[in-house]
Amino acid sequence: MTADRESSDVFLPGPLDLVQLEDVRVVFDGFKALDIHYFGVDRNELRVVIGPNGAGKTTLCDVISGKTKPVAGRVMFDDVDITHMKDTAIAGLGVGRKFQTPTVFDGLTVFENMELALPASRGVWRNLFARISGADRDRIDAILARVRLLGVRDVLSRSLSHGQRQWLEISMLILSGPKLLLVDEPAAGLTDHETALTAELLTELKGQHTIIVIEHDMEFVRRLASRVTVLCEGKVLADGPLDAVQEDPKVIEAYLGRGKERA
Ligand SMILES: Nc1ncnc2c1ncn2[C@@H]1O[C@H](COP(=O)(O)OP(=O)(O)O)[C@@H](O)[C@H]1O
Ligand SMILES: [Mg+2]
The missing domain is CATH 3.40.50.300 (P-loop containing nucleotide triphosphate hydrolases)
Structure with a gap:
């Protein structure tokens, strides 16, 4: 359309x-x-x-x-x-x-930063009490693969290159829908x-x-x-x-x- x-x-x-x-x-x-x-x-x-x-x-x-x-x-x-x-x-x-x-957040891994970017009902609050759902985890991994960050998924964000940080930020934005x-x-x-x-x-x-x-x-x-x-x-x-x-x-x-x- x-x-x-x-x-x-x-x-x-x-x-x-x-x-x-x-x-x-x-x-x-x-x-x-x-x-x-x-x-x-x-x-x-x-x-x-x-x-x-x-x-x-x-x-x-x-x-x-x-x-x-x-x-x-x-x-x-x-x-x-x-x-x-x-x-x-x-x-x-x-x-x-x-x-x-x-x-x-520098002190969190790429994946943890993505978790925080989940819409509030599923992200921050859920994190405090429970693990995120498999569907959310799959979605995060799919986005990380798309921006070529899956390989550094469990790496602390402070060690990312400037470009990788930009892609992580764009990914967090996409995830928030x-x-x-x-x-x-x-x-x-x-x-x-x-x-x-x-x-x-x-x-x-x-x-x-x-x-x-x-x-x-x-x-x-x-x-x-x-x-x-x-x-x-x-x-x-x-x-x-x-x-x-x-x-x-x-x-x-x-x-x-x-x-x-x-x-
Ligand atoms: N908060 C502000 N107070 C006063 N002038 C501002 C403010 N924000 C932007 N300007 C002025 O408005 C104009 C447009 O700025 P901006 O939108 O930042 O331009 P660009 O992003 O295209 O470089 C500039 O002349 C800038 O100095
Ligand atoms: Mg500008």
């Missing part, structure tokens, strides 16, 4: 969109950090958001997760108006977020090999999860082979396949202009 939308009408709302931002504005001390006419992500879509530093990418995620509240506009998630809901309530609706700072995964700069600080594996992992998740990935590593973005939204100065500048947006004069100018500014 995907809406077949042409790049010419990308700014029009898609009726099936899981996430919808309509006329959303975010202002910090008089500075307009986000000014979005429409931004929508379809169910089971992997969307990449790119843009120069300070474009509003993280703010966009903050608005969807409820960490930041817009001064105007409406934010819909799964047909629920979440504009004025608390971040904890939005998380409860199924918005999962992978933060740039790690949420992995969110309807939407927000992933902010997953390739930051990774080696080329780890970056390639991370792109592969996210691509595998495509089609089974709705994912918004923020990234500025273009090689990584290319590997994801997904629809790209370009943000600049808080606005949606372009939207479509990577090749098309990279040829867009507005996008070239935004990146070059920024480059000059910083140089």
